[in-house]
Amino acid sequence: MIEIKFLGRGGQGAVTAANLIVQAAFKEGKFGLAYPSFGAERRGAVLNAYARIDNKPINVHQQIYEPDVVVVLDRKVIQMTNVVEGLKENGIVIINTDKIPEDLVFNGRLFIVDATRICLDLNLVISGWPVVNTAILGALSKATDIVKIDTLVQVIQENWKGEIGKKNADACLKAYNETYEVVRVI
Amino acid sequence: MKVLIPKSKPAKGAVGKTGLWRTSKPVVNHNKCIKCVICWAFCPETTILRFEDNSVDIDYEYCKGCGVCANECPVNAIEMVED
């Protein structure tokens, strides 16, 4: 079972990202469940969402304490909370940022994508916020083998029809192509 | 098991013979009555019987003897008599 933790801020779509990854996994014959951090959601505040993916049905509901993958939707979150808390040995961290967070210390692999710029370029903005959830999923697909990029694009276009679906699919693809691993010396 | 539903059927005299509640009873003086049916319209009890020709009578089985009919009769054709 793979456990993924999404850290974002209210309004960025972390919950939707977790839901989409489960939908995509299901399409590929896997099982999953996704849930948000429970409580009142406030725009701008840190908000977590979680997903579990497995080859067999999942019925575990305890919270995720030791994620395999951490996806950070906003570089500010790094200052607000310890994003690598509980990360498994050799776990994967994916961060939406335009510069490498040099002081983030952990034992694992780090992937970077500037999803915010991708979304601004595509005008994927709702109420003034770049909605980076579909873009960051592209990065997740690049960094891990949890779901294929083609499946993600398909799921995105099933969730949003027409122009908006296409824009989100583009963001996802673009992020997939622009995501890179940072070679780090620990 | 048969389900017991709290439902009730329409019935005259649902609380019993309310005529027994009276202390006095209305008596219609048919000679004086002008058949205006005001007493019938204002009876709180549905116990003034109105006939085709607009003459009226009292259903003493259920009349509670409130006296509204006598009070409202414009020609004093109804008298309250001790019961």
Added chain:
Amino acid sequence: MSIIEDKKSLSNVKVVTANEAVALAVKCAKVDVGGAYPISPQTSIMEYLTKYIETENIPMEIVRVESEHSAMAVAMGAAAVGARAFTATASQGLLYMAEMVYWVGSSRLPVVMAITSRAMGAPWILGNEHTDVLLPREWGWMVLFPEDNQEVFDTIIQAYKLADTTLVPVVVGLDGFILSHTTMPISIPDQSIIDNFIPKNTPKPYALNTEDPFTHGNAVHSNLYLEFRHNIFKTIEDSEDLVDEIDKEWSKLTGRSYGGVIEEFLLDDAEVAVLVMGASSGDAKEAAKKVREKYGIKAGVIRLRSIRPFPVKRLSKIAQKVKAIGVFDRNMSPGLGGMIATEVKFALYDLKNRPIVQSYIGGLGGKDVKIADFENILVELKEMVDGKREVEKVKWVGLDLAAIEKFLEEV
């Protein structure tokens, strides 16, 4: 077993939250009228329903009322003339609605209500807890509690069957947030299966009509009231088998069965078992497997699926096999114990060789309940069986008084 195993046969699979599963089930049950009032974590049920009505032309009336009290009143008024009715609430909303909930139970109107469990204030709290769902068990309602999103969908459908058959309304409880906001795949059966399973032309002796007018719910003398209460008591008491039968019938149609009143997990040879409701059952099952592997303890899980009717018969049978039951209550009866533990003890007291029953309280207000918690419970139960540990009136899970005392000092 409730999760979709054979995907090839599935014509209609959706990845949804349990709240959307409720709304989909209500749509598939062809509910006529619903009362809608927002409260977390129930709100999205009504959002989905209103979306279906306004964008998919579903023939259902949603009355967007001004309070939970009115939401249940709407369901009552609709059911009273023979319509299929639904509403949903949680926590404070249920408390505000309470008067109507009791009235509908006593009125024998087959309303179905979803309660997305949530703790109650003060202080303000959104987290999951089962106390609210359990309250209507004293109010003349059946109370069912599914484990995952698929079962939530299926149980709403089963609830209409149960309500229409017994003329007792049914609460379907589901774990707030832990299910209500968690997406999982569910399979939706063909509409014809549902239509045949819960036909609308069942006898409705309670339904007001102008052809044969009667009065519903008028005053009754004290010397006749006891009989009405007895009738509700007996109907619910006698429904234990019916819940099983409905579940079996459903499994014939869909291949999905949940064990009726109780799902039994690894109980055949079990010496100790934890009794639990809802989503945490999955974690409890993991724990049972683990303690079997790690310590060789013959552990099992009793998943209580029906709280009313309370499965006295089935529980008694299970109690003949196991030596200790740890009842994990995500609720409490202040000063006494867990509400379910109290009922389990009542149910088993008359047995000759009754097992140890240990009340555990935890997870209140949404505090996380972990697989490890259930492992501890199962290990403790084994120690009790072996005489190495005393049974206590109540044991608390995850209680950290030192932490809050530290805060209090700061205040």
Added chain:
Amino acid sequence: MTSIKQLPYEEYFLAGNGSCPGCGLTIGLRNVLKALGKNVYMVVPASCSSVVQSPFPNSSATVPLLNTPFAASAAAASGMVRALKIMGKDAVVMVWAGDGGTFDIGLATVSGAAERNEDLLYICYDNEAYMNTGGHRSSATPLGTFTGTTPTGKRENKKNVPLIMAAHGIPYVATASIAFVTDLYDKIMKAKDMKGFRYIQIYSPCTPGWLLPTEKSVESAKLAVQTGIYPLFEIEGGIFKISAPSKAYLKKEKRKPLHDYFKIQGRFKHLKEEHIKLIEQWIDQMNEEYAALDGKKIF
């Protein structure tokens, strides 16, 4: 305008029911049901009517009747109306509620149903206090009135619920009186054929609660109109119109002395001259305001 002789013979509320002798609400209900006929569903919250309809297993109502808890009637009726609509049944749904269930505990519910413009007829029979509990002040109780919980007279004035209801923008609001049965009958007939939320408030004396001789209930209701303390009006499509029985009494000089109204009711016995003056001032002001509104669109 219907004459008394034109009122239908049919009775839908049977003799031998549980009302007190001289009960105002049954006079109202009898005549309301004459107007509505058989094709009506009644919804009744906790009130005197819960008792008046008589206990299980009998009922004095010959139309389908649903009893509800105190605050629930307008919402239960909303559910019923929607259900009948979706089931394709055409009938009038009528709430028959007291002033406590309307002015106080039920106000949010009534307001909610009015705001949604539910297609139902809401009737409040106003006996100006919680009479079923034994006579306790409600917000419909007038200034100065003795009740079980205002033993030296109520300090506050009556709440103007008809105008509150009209402010919802509903199609029809009216006040009526059991003493003017044909006016009442006509208002019900008019409201019956309308769509949307219709509110009618009927002045209904309570003989035990008002410490009123049983034969005086109609007389006191007539005096309430003639003294100007309870003006009858309609607000149809937002246009305010004084009803015929009250027309003459808008003018102070035409009104009967308030004393005539007070002296037959024990609930006003304790009032001193200065209190009566205060109440008179209030009546004068209300009638002046209503006279100014007459014929105007107010909402």
